[in-house]
Amino acid sequence: IEDLEVHLKLGAMETNDRLAPLVEQLRGRWLDARAEVDGAASTASDVVDSLRQGLEQAMKDIREAVLTAKDKATS
Numbered sequence: 001i002e003d004l005e006v007h008l009k010l011g012a013m014e015t016n017d018r019l020a021p022l023v024e025q026l027r028g029r030w031l032d033a034r035a036e037v038d039g040a041a042s043t044a045s046d047v048v049d050s051l052r053q054g055l056e057q058a059m060k061d062i063r064e065a066v067l068t069a070k071d072k073a074t075s
Helices: 002-074
Strands: none
């Protein structure tokens, strides 16, 4: 029984030694993928903000043009 326990512990240690680098690689890939998703979300957010600012500026320009035209028509 003691011999089997030693073999079991040695097998567990060998398995752990083999799996540890694979787990680290998997963790690294997970962190990379997560960073890409976060970056994509940030980029999408930046695009939406830029689009919103552009639309707000366009509306401001239209308002100013309408007011200018109105002032010229009533002067």
